[in-house]
Amino acid sequence: MFFKRTPSITINELSSKLAEKPQILDVREPNEFSAGHIPGARNIPLGKVSSYTPKGKTYIICQSGMRSKRAAKLLLSKGYDVVNVRGGMSSWTGQTRGGKL
Template sequence: MFFFKKLPSITTKELEEMLPKKPMIIDVREPQEFSGGHIPTAKNIPLKKINSYQIKEPVYIICQSGMRSKQAVKTLRAKGMDAVNVKGGMMSWAGKVRGGKL
């Protein structure tokens, strides 16, 4: 019996390389954190609202450090959605950002 299932994850570098393909990115940080700087194509859905979210395509979940995004991925995958955690979160992001400085 497995107590810990490994969540599908990618690095911020892998996500950055995928940007030309326009992947669906959800940032689960709070709105004030999101406005402080986020990936230009990311959509902000705070963690506390992720349970009501429905999606049919693969989605990449990011937060500040990777902890909230793991929780969001667990929630979405339990509902049968194809969700992938972005390891290291915005703290590891080296690509372009929209909004304030991180």
């Protein structure tokens, strides 16, 4: 378990799953989230992730992929089914809600 790899997907792979309405957890700060996020994503900042309980498979995203990887490792260690989204919102070219990204 100590050296278990964090499951991850690319932005393009996440984009292809949007029709299935996957659970997306955005771990950026609220001001970053309100500036533009993936429709349907839930915002729980990284600092509060330890008290979050995902329900089913959850895709975790941030701005670049670093915070989401940390969040994914934390939630994986608690036994949750989570997947890190590599590249983050800085690589996202799909539809967003909120401000301009």
